[in-house]
Amino acid sequence: MGLGQSSKSPVKGDTDEVNFDNFQILRAIGKGSFGKVCIVQKKDTKKMYAMKYMNKLKCVERNEVRNVLKELQIMQNLEHPFLVNIWYSFQDEEDMFMVVDLLLGGDLRYHLQQNVHFSENTVKLYICELALALGYLRSKHIIHRDIKPDNILLDEHGHVHLTDFNIAAIVKDDLKATSIAGTKPYMAPELFQIFEGSHPGYSFSVDWWSLGITAYELLRGQRPYVMRSSTPANEILHTFHKVHLSFPAAWSSEMKSLLRKVSRTKCISSAVAVLAVLGPRANKSRGPLHESGVKKLLCIDVQKRISCLAELQDLDYMSDVSWDTVLGKQIPPGFIPNKRRLNCDPTFELEEMILESKPLHKKKKRLARKTRDQGSDGSPQNGQLQQRLDNVQRDFIIFNREKSTKAVLDSDSTELSTSNKNKAIEDGQNNNVEPVDFLSG
Template sequence: MEALDHMNLASDKNFTKLLMPGENLLMTLKVIKFNKRNKAQERTVAITSTGVLNLKNKKIQRRIELTSIGGITRSRNGEEFILHCPNEYDYRFSSPLKDQAVQTITRAFRELSGRGLLIWETNELNLKDLATTKSDKKKGVTRMPASETAVNYQSISGNGEESKENRDRRSRTIFRASNNSGEVSMNDFTILKVIGRGSFGKVMLVQKKDTKEVYAMKSLRKDALLEREQVEHTRTEKLIMQHTNHPFIVKLEYAFTSPDKIYFVMEYMRGGELFFHLKEAKKLAEDRARFYAAEIALALGHLHQQNIVYRDLKPENILMDDLGNVHLTDFGMAKMLGEGGTTQSFVGTPEYLAPEIIACSGHGVTADWWSYGILLYEMLVGIPPFYNQNIQLMYELIQHGDLRFPQRNPLSPAAQDIITKLLEREPRRRLGANGVDEIKSHQFFEGTDWNLLEQKRLPTPFTPKITNQLSTENFDEEFTSEEPVNSVVPEHRLKLVMQNQDQFRDF
């Protein structure tokens, strides 16, 4: 495992002599550690092949043995994470490198113990109430969640395979593309890899047994959809995907349900997420960003013509095909509106939210053009324009902050102009308010042959590395290293689904 030595401690002899014989340094990073009084303390953490070291002035304040960690809770939306240590108390940290740290700890734990480490996720930003303190421990209180609520519980508990065949036999096909035939169920597919994970399930690379065709399969747990009131959103997602046919939107091939899950089988984009490539490149050259922005504009324009507002435009939801063309995916936040209609829902990803969504003043399809402006800025600069670790402050900046462009390596006047007009806070004056043609005719896209682009006949600025048809090298190892199994929903959770099965009847 390559060391992520952000604090350059590997070359510090005073530090390395503190390591145990055979102990390898895997990662170092700055963190905020919260003590028993919830006071924030700056610390350095070193993750090794056997432990997590809490350092102060390069001296070990505390050694947390990997084998003492019972699991990790991490915030989906913030930077905090907790190391649950059942035999003592929990350690709560905050760091912008949270995901890298958690990934490094889980890999080291697996290599050391041969077992997976339980991971819990929460939407909470402040995890204070989720950490077991010293005083809790004295009272016999633990705040570590139940094992079966971990997002990876089934894949590491040995119960990952679908053991109840009768569930599969009760599968029902609810959509198939016109070129596909026959009923499908999980028995028709071989799971090859995990390539993504969300709040309600995961995305897997699968192969259809009879045709050997490779697809991306999104599985959604019905119990999670019910608990978080996402059934209607999922129904809308299916309807939009099955009725949408566009060269830059991921195509739905099949959809089917089982008693405990809903499955969407989609074309597989071997090039991976734009997020993956943007992370590698840091920022994109203007010609490359222009090419992706043009394809995304055509996809959004197509949705808007059908009065669909997408509402979750971000690099993670943009996938790349073998040639390097980009496609929109994940319509879980999308909504079908009436002609010129608006909606009041507060949905989306914080960095990309339009001001009118934050203000709950009603929004329509023009909210997508704001997110599009944020995305274009991020592709060219490397970070969203109003990003802040404090989400409330970020919302304030989105609504009232000044739009600033980098002084070093400045963007072209055309790029600055289109971004400025897209990030107009008054939706009616925002570029795109009168349709996608406003975007296409802007000078930033001067010289773009939109017909050839839509036919995918223009050369792409970047071709992803793809070694074979089953390639997953353009997806994050955090996912592809997971054991590829289709988990079983526990019986006590299945009862919740059975009691509310009528909500899924018209899928």
């Protein structure tokens, strides 16, 4: 049974903006601490999307409004093949809504929990695709700060897409971020370092460390360092410096070299040994001497860590990669999600139907009843709370990518035929799914 379907035609206001009534709600597929996600279909175009909705009152009570609005601001300025792109944002009295690309392949955490074994070639492709996304984010001055399997979604063909910019940071003019944010097992060492009571700052390299931890976990089924959210920072730093990374023998030497941290002593001793054997020829090769100085993903020393796309592309391990082909999603991943299932926890749908006190499919009746009740008894919200809710209403930014795309195409109409314009508007970067019946579990 679906969450609810309205047979009424889409309602459009005087401003012709997209709103809740423009979508048919199909079923719930995920939830967070104050937000939920469901599959929707836009009534006029029949296009399928994922709709994230966040309760305003809960966001205010938990002081999360700033993060939500920041995420919305960031996403409205992004569009990339390996991101989950936003299409619309709007609000009503209860909720804030973000309508984004629908990716039916599930997140990588789900597949790890299903004991999926990811081959090295598959993980290498994931690294390349995510690296292109990180390169794009860097060009936009954005540090994601929460790269982990939970925030990497697969499309129906198996390509990865980075999502959740709730704690992302914007840094400009070579400045550094200083606030501590992230998920501890995936956070880089420099995030735990305190210098004279304050944080010395960090930059884009933290995302590349998280990418290394994620790649290791996908390959082995467990993370390289054991830590929990409650583990103190000093213990975590001790773990980074004392625990020796373990690599299964079955992994290729190239993958090990990409991930492993290299100590300064080891680099120097290796270089001396190579020079003694090769002499002048050493500088003319891309052999052991070259590799000893190559940056890795899991280096504690930021200066020795890969921290941008160009440094990854320069590795011998990546010499066979056609980056334009990767960007065009022309390399088929080794793992393709099951298309006959939603690849998510089925209990989300049951919880929405049975346990949710304010189910989405009853929103219109609930808001209408609330309006009547307030009109009869005149009982407003607590004054200070109501002021904060009014601020959310005022500061929320409405967004319509379909409308802005059409405006751009119309301004350049001399170079595009009418048919091409319509196709460009309808075809989203990742929305290449056919409408499917999601009404049953």
